[in-house]
Amino acid sequence: MLDHLEDHERISYICRLLYEAYRLPVVWLNTEGETVQALHPLGQTRPPVEGVQGLPVEILEHIQSTANSGNHAAAAPLPLLCTTAYLENFVVLPLYGELEQTGSIVIGPSLYAPLTEENAGTLLRDHNIPPGRQEAWLQYYRNLPVLDRMRLYHAAILLYTLATGQALSISELLHDPQLLQPAQLKDSAPDLNLSYRRENTWLHHDPSQERELFRHIRSGDKNGLLQTHAGFNEDQYGLLSKKSQLRSKKNLAISSITLATRAAIDGGLFWEIAYTLSDFHIQHIEELKDIPAVDRALLAALCEFADHVKDNRRSKLSRTSALCQNFIFNHLYEELTLSKLAGVTGLNASYLSQLFKKETGFAVSDYIQRERIEEAKRLMELPGITLSDIATRLHFNDQSYFTKVFKKYTGITPKQFRHDRGIT
Known part of the structure; x- marks a missing residue:
């Protein structure tokens, strides 16, 4: 596929391509584990763990064990998908064949989803990171790129195909015989x-x-x-x-x-x-x-x-109306329209409107309004959320319209609702 390039040019090109495509850190290591090329956005320096800085120890150990295994099979080694104890995701591909002496390519770190400061703090406490060092880790997590599981799998497949010229399916990527071995218990079976x-x-x-x-x-x-x-x-x-x-x-x-x-x-x-x-x-x-x-x-x-x-x-709804209610519940903080629900159910909008009202007693728009008022009541029980914030988050045009709709379904204004419950 890239045969016209020299080995070092070919690996450098692959690293650059993956970096530009996914904006993930990409590192090329030689057979001694030394960095040949490193591409990564600013602000992603990993805080040291037990005196080690840079790539996590488990990643380096895997690269070393692969290099020392002496296994030079005809088939190319598959990319390793690795999640560290600190929830960082890496893809590691030991190079083989004519590229065997060029080392390994490492993609990462990345996260599957953003870490809230609360979750990150809990994780760091689990690993006994002292409070004075936690801010560096929190900043590190804020700067890590987020790539969901499927996109990371595809990045691993792209790396493999660029390096080997061979196709790879997700099932082949995930079929690691070592991972599929049943656990061996020490004291019993x-x-x-x-x-x-x-x-x-x-x-x-x-x-x-x-x-x-x-x-x-x-x-x-x-x-x-x-x-x-x-x-x-x-x-x-x-x-x-x-x-x-x-x-x-x-x-x-x-x-x-x-x-x-x-x-x-x-x-x-x-x-x-x-x-x-x-x-x-x-x-x-x-x-x-x-x-x-x-x-x-x-x-x-x-x-x-x-x-x-x-x-x-108790509602005894058809599957279609139940599906609409479930969708409305899950997407209450988004713009909701009859046409969007029609797309979800695969039905004509006019027919869906008639069916929904017949079974629930509500027009779709009225049901959405009622559910948003129920959600607003739950939000008003929480501290630190203003009525203006609630109106905006639940897609009411302005606070006066929110007050009008709230009173329609509850008989009182939002301020009265909070006052009656002793909420300031």
Whole structure:
């Protein structure tokens, strides 16, 4: 593909092309791990970790292990996709064949999504970064480019194709036999543990019991859920942490909430509501300090999923109207029009308008207004948000129009609403 270029020109050209296409840092390292070429935007210097500055140690170790492996197979090595403990993403491609003596190309660092200062602070505390060094890391994260997972995969594929002249699919890129090896436990193995549990009749719960539990969530039947849950015996739960009973119980609770989330969505609950509930309950459980509190929190979470499904099912909407409501809920802070909903459902706008009003009792525009007022009420419960901010964020023309619509659906003005609740 680039055969007319000398090796050093070819690698330099590939690095420059990838940098210009993705605006990601690109580094060319020789076989000794020394930098031959480095292209990166300003302000992306990685703070030192344990005295090491520059590329993370795990990236350098991988490059070195590849160089020392002595594996000179006919097939080109695939790009390595690596996420560090600090959430930085890298693509590493050891060069082979006629380019083998030229080293490796490294793309990165980048992030899959922007890190808020709160999340970055939590991450840094997890790694025991002292407060005096955290600001340098926060500045580093602010300057890192953001590239979602799929675009990073395509950058890796482009790098591979430019360097080798060969095609590569995403499934081939992700098929790393080392990553797919099952974990080997030091002190036990699944087969031995299975034999031991059977010998002592310490069996896990019957899967039909679990299916019944989540069937009740799917149907919004809290009473049935409580009855089924009462039938679970404590000794039938698995052990998900050998070091901590509390950690094991939290892991079991998180697994149950994840399954409950899927069951609630299958039962018709808006997926954004379901995922938000899941996030809230998992975060709450992580903060708890004892096992009984985790047990109570899990049962409360399962019941809340069932209640939400029940409330959602009372409307008895068609799939089309439910899809519209879900879209409106998820995109309430954006411009919403009948034509946009028609595009989502694949129906004629006029027909959709008639169907939606017949089933919900609201014209589409009135339903959107009502939902925005409900969202406004939630925002007004929060400190530090002005009525003007709320009106702007929810796409009301001005604050006076917002007040007019708010009073239409609540009978009072926004100021009265806040006053009645003691919110200043």
